[in-house]
Amino acid sequence: MDIVFExxxxxxxxxxxxxxxxxxxxxxxxxxxxYVAIVGHTGSGKSTLLQHLNGLLQPTSGTIKIGDEIITGDKRPKQLKPLRKKVGIxxxxxxxxxxxxxxxxxICFGPLNFGVSEEEAKRKARELIKLVGLSEDVLAKSPFDLSGGQMRRVAIAGVLALEPEVLVLDEPTAGLDPRGRKEIMEMFYRLHCEKRLTTVLVTHSMEDAARYAxxxxxxxxxxxxxxxxxxxxFRDADRLAAIGLSVPETVKLKRELEARFGVAIPSPCLTIEQTVEAIQQLFSRVSIHD
Ligand SMILES: Nc1ncnc2c1ncn2[C@@H]1O[C@H](COP(=O)(O)OP(=O)(O)O)[C@@H](O)[C@H]1O
Ligand SMILES: [Mg+2]
Incomplete structure (x- = not known):
C-alpha cells in the first residue's frame, strides 16, 4: 500500500x-x-507521525492516503477501523x-477481535511464537513470568497476528541487549522480505537505518x-551534524580515510561488510604506488 502525507x-x-x-x-x-527509517531527535514528531498511519491520531489539517483509505481530520474514528488491521504498530x-x-x-486477542475463529487464531499463535524465536511451551505461560526480551517478542507476535500489510516499528529494540537487538532487527528484515511488507522503522541507530532502509x-x-x-x-554529514545528528560509524571512517589519504572512496560504506571491501580496494590501489 502506497502511503502519502500531504x-x-x-x-x-x-x-x-x-x-x-x-x-x-x-x-x-x-x-x-x-523499508523506510525515520530518524530525528526526541520530540521531533516521529511517534506523532507514526500514529497517523493507522488512524490513532487524525491530522489537524492535511491529508494522509494509505492505499485506498483517505484520512482527514473530520473522519469518524469508526470509519478507520479497517486500517487497524492493515497497519500494525x-x-x-x-x-x-x-x-x-x-x-x-x-496473541489471539487481536485476531479474535477481528472475527477470526478460535481454532485459526490458536494455529496462528503457534506459528508466530516460533517466528519470533520462542518455543511453543511459552504459549501456556503467563506473559508476566517471562523475561523482558521474551515479553517484547510476545507483544510483536500479537501485532503480526493480524497479518498487517504495513508494519510500523517505534524504536522496537530500545532497552534490549546488543544480541537481542540484532536478532529482532534481523527478524523484522526477514519478515519485510518474505511477506513483502511495507516497513516503517523509527530508530536512533543510524547503523540500523543504513543497513536496512x-x-x-x-x-x-x-x-x-x-x-x-x-x-x-549520509552524504550530508555536515548538515546533519548542524542539527545534532550523526552518520553511521562506517561513514565517519570512510570520511577520515578520504581526508587522510587524499582519495575518494566510491562505496557509500553503509555497513561493515561494504566498508571492509572498500578498504581492501583502497589498499590494493595504494600498494601499486609502493
Ligand atoms: N499526547 C501528547 N500531548 C501533548 N503533546 C504531546 C503529546 N505527545 C507528544 N507531544 C509533543 O509533541 C512533540 C512531538 O512528540 P513525539 O511525536 O513524541 O516526538 P518523538 O517521537 O520524535 O520523540 C513533542 O513536543 C511532545 O512533547
Ligand atoms: Mg517517540
Whole structure:
C-alpha cells in the first residue's frame, strides 16, 4: 500500500491553552514494499507521525492516503477501523501492553477481535511464537513470568497476528541487549522480505537505518528536514551534524580515510561488510604506488 502525507499538521490539545503543534507541513511519500527509517531527535514528531498511519491520531489539517483509505481530520474514528488491521504498530516498549493471563490468549486477542475463529487464531499463535524465536511451551505461560526480551517478542507476535500489510516499528529494540537487538532487527528484515511488507522503522541507530532502509526520513522540530536513500542522506554529514545528528560509524571512517589519504572512496560504506571491501580496494590501489 502506497502511503502519502500531504501538508499534514497535528496539534495536540487544539483550541485549548495547552495546544502544542507537533507536526507541520509534513509531505512524505512511502511506496508500497519500501523499508523506510525515520530518524530525528526526541520530540521531533516521529511517534506523532507514526500514529497517523493507522488512524490513532487524525491530522489537524492535511491529508494522509494509505492505499485506498483517505484520512482527514473530520473522519469518524469508526470509519478507520479497517486500517487497524492493515497497519500494525509495534509501540515503544510494547510489552507494557500485554494483559492476558496466558501468552496464547494475548496473541489471539487481536485476531479474535477481528472475527477470526478460535481454532485459526490458536494455529496462528503457534506459528508466530516460533517466528519470533520462542518455543511453543511459552504459549501456556503467563506473559508476566517471562523475561523482558521474551515479553517484547510476545507483544510483536500479537501485532503480526493480524497479518498487517504495513508494519510500523517505534524504536522496537530500545532497552534490549546488543544480541537481542540484532536478532529482532534481523527478524523484522526477514519478515519485510518474505511477506513483502511495507516497513516503517523509527530508530536512533543510524547503523540500523543504513543497513536496512531503502529510504530515510529525517524529522526535525516537527517537520521533514530531508528524505532520500541512505547514501544520499549520509552524504550530508555536515548538515546533519548542524542539527545534532550523526552518520553511521562506517561513514565517519570512510570520511577520515578520504581526508587522510587524499582519495575518494566510491562505496557509500553503509555497513561493515561494504566498508571492509572498500578498504581492501583502497589498499590494493595504494600498494601499486609502493
Ligand atoms: N499526547 C501528547 N500531548 C501533548 N503533546 C504531546 C503529546 N505527545 C507528544 N507531544 C509533543 O509533541 C512533540 C512531538 O512528540 P513525539 O511525536 O513524541 O516526538 P518523538 O517521537 O520524535 O520523540 C513533542 O513536543 C511532545 O512533547
Ligand atoms: Mg517517540
Amino acid at each position: 501538508k499534514v499538521e497535528h496539534v495536540y490539545n487544539a483550541r485549548s491553552p495547552l495546544a502544542r503543534r507537533a507536526l507541520y507541513n509534513v509531505n512524505v511519500s512511502i511506496p508500497s514494499g519500501a 509495534v509501540f515503544q516498549f510494547p510489552e507494557h501492553q500485554l494483559f492476558e493471563e496466558t501468552v496464547e490468549k494475548d 531503502d529510504q530515510i526520513i529525517v524529522m526535525h522540530e516537527g517537520t521533514v528536514w530531508g528524505q532520500g536513500a541512505p547514501e544520499e542522506v
